[in-house]
Amino acid sequence: MSEQASNPIRDAIQQAIDENPVILFMKGTPEQPMCGFSARTAGALQSLGAPFAAVDILPDPRIRQELSALSNWPTIPQLFVNGELVGGCDIVTEMYETGELAQVLGVEQTEPGPVETQAVGPRPMGIENRMS
């Protein structure tokens, strides 16, 4: 309808999700994550060697707003595989440790174990929530 304003940002997000089999919405980039949770989630994908697209949500607050409205998920990061929300940092980390993430991504996991990321370093997982 003419009253229904078009929503280019939400459309662009949906298109990115549709076009990329594995896509991570995060704060910062995999090379330079801006939050410990985003760092850990990107690190899990990187350590599995799975190719993934990454979207930095920080440049425009509307990206996050529209993403959360679309996914019904309040926090960042958010990982989508084949168009479906897999989860945020906690779920992805848990799935990495159980080997489920490798399964979902269709890759071989050689060394299951705690996720280590360049940005955060090999710290015990429990304290990372102080670092974002």
Next chain:
Amino acid sequence: MPTAEDVKARIEASIPGATAEVQSPDNVHFNARVVAEAFAGLSRIEQHRLVYAAFEGELGGEIHALQLKTETP
């Protein structure tokens, strides 16, 4: 700012029969383990959404981060 006790109370009030253990070093970042019968049969995503529902609009704001582990009894 909400304390770990506040967050625990919110989760337990929102999900009938839930037991939550909540820790926070700074009242901004929280770490919660929630055990609830209500999680039975739900995917992890749905379990986490159930907990997030207790904090409509506050996650990412006043509650910067809620690290979550959900389990059934």
